[in-house]
Amino acid sequence: MKLIGIAASNRGVMEETIKKIEDQDIKFVLASFSDINGASRAKLVPSARLESVCKSGAGFAGFAVGDLGHGPHDPDLLCIPDLRSMTVLPWKKDIAWFAGTLTEDGSAWEHCSRTILLKVAEKAKKLGYVMKTGIEPEFFLLKQDGDGNLSPFDDLDKEQKPCYQQQALMRNIEFLSSLINNMNELGWGVTQADHEDANGQFEINFDFADAITSSDRLTFFKYMVRSMAEERGLISTFMPKPFSTLTGNGCHMHLSLWDEQEKRNLFEDQFDGKGFGLSDTAYHFIGGILYHAKALSAIVCPTVNSYKRLTAMDSMSGATWAPNIIGYGGNNRTQYIRIPDSGRIEFRAMDGTANPYLATAAILAAGLDGIENKIDPGEAFSGNLYRLQSIENELNRLPSSLKEAVEALEQDKVLISMLGEDFMNTFIARKKEEWAQYHSFVSNWEIEKYLKGY
Known part of the structure; x- marks a missing residue:
């Protein structure tokens, strides 16, 4: 299952999300995923870079997170934000959180718990x-x-x-x-x-x-x-x-x-x-x-x-x-x-x-x-x-x-x-x-x- 670009492939959804970000003056987004224990891991991304992150992913060294099926020698895992999950932090309204799905080489990564739920x-x-x-x-x-x-x-x-x-x-x-x-x-x-x-x-x-x-x-x-x-x-x-x-x-x-x-x-x-x-x-x-x-x-x-x-x-x-x-x-x-x-x-x-x-x-x-x-x-x-x-x-x-x-x-x-x-x-x-x-x-x-x- 190829995931790179899927989050950005629907131009209507992407344009609607970008408009929300501009209208609400959101400065940063959190590209977030869950580790094996369910703890949130994230990168802070300037909101102007959201579309490029949706196309190519936010890179993470999987071994640094632990238990993601990667060693220190492996390439980055890429987190693709799901635009449907956009959540503006009520206590910090210039930041929006996105639940993401991990990929490797453009394919869904089997050690990503959100991917496991999506498959089932x-x-x-x-x-x-x-x-x-x-x-x-x-x-x-x-x-x-x-x-x-x-x-x-x-x-x-x-x-x-x-x-x-x-x-x-x-x-x-x-x-x-x-x-x-x-x-x-x-x-x-x-x-x-x-x-x-x-x-x-x-x-x-x-x-x-x-x-x-x-x-x-x-x-x-x-x-x-x-x-x-x-x-x-x-x-x-x-x-x-x-x-x-x-x-x-x-x-x-x-x-x-x-x-x-x-x-x-x-x-x-x-x-x-x-x-x-x-x-x-x-x-x-x-x-x-x-x-x-x-x-x-x-x-x-x-x-x-x-x-x-x-x-x-x-x-x-x-x-x-x-x-x-x-x-x-x-x-x-x-x-x-x-x-x-x-x-x-x-x-x-x-x-x-x-x-x-x-x-x-x-x-x-x-x-x-x-x-x-x-x-x-x-x-x-x-x-x-x-x-x-x-x-x-x-x-x-x-x-x-x-x-x-x-x-x-x-x-x-x-x-x-x-x-x-x-x-x-x-x-x-x-x-x-x-x-x-x-x-x-x-x-x-x-x-x-x-x-x-x-």
Whole structure:
């Protein structure tokens, strides 16, 4: 697939973008892409050079970024901005951000996570499907003292069950309202914001869109939240479990499949015999996700810390709000896959350290496999799944560690093939290294527990 020049080939789109840049007096653009971990990398380009960058790409030494399939001897990787993703920084209005796709010698680069999502989305489209997603990112707003200790920015936010606490919400109104205004200025359609289950934790909900647009927006959202926090001398984090006793950060994904014209929701069926308002297509999609759940975990929960969120027994509030049983059901937040309404499902395992493009591609790939093979998801679960304990259910549990998840991914030929074997081999190798580094590191907890007592 040749990409050089594609971004600039549509003269109408290019001319419209240039006019926007001139009308809004934009001085610079960020040609940005995501590395293997989902972190944004970019070059700052004078806006007058945008058209040439779209034609020939902004050059990056791939080895300097790490894990992009390049050595120090390889030629530059070229980032081609996607003009449709143009996002003016609300807090710095003379700069525009563009999500980019990496190329080498004019061809799509298989180690680019946005390219991986584009390829899986293209396969889905050939089958007649367009996936739409709505993301619910959670984050902490923190401060750091002189000794480096982190705590919630709001000193009065100390309740045991602070979720939806109105006073805490209003004490943080300056940051939250500024963030919401920025998002609405970008046309994202914020629906609501709330104080979440942990002290210092918040969530912003905004309108759903096609999977690629939503992934671009989540990538920019994380950058925006961090930038706004830094401006105020604060720290924001999407880390899954930053505090031992508090609920962790999830990044729930609501999703559905639509027809090629994006006019008909293929997940919706008002005559569903199970009473959830879902079609057979939706149930097979769920079946695919459940079938690949353990392998998916390595991608949607990709860090050592992720499993301290997934496997936590309880938090100070009394619930972790993270799934641990592989199953699905109705409007029940202990589920792995929740059905909050007809025509859509909520995938609750993903956390904020997941690469948005790679995680979305993996979920879509698993669901498509479910549709292709008509995988039956089985019966829906009900009740409090946190209290469901049995030997049988041990087999239906999510992995308890990154090591276990990576081992499952290594055996999942479908996901490896769909996401690209060369890239997945690199991803798996890096995650094994991450586990080895963690396992060999002596923590303060170990010193305090074992240094004198044994």
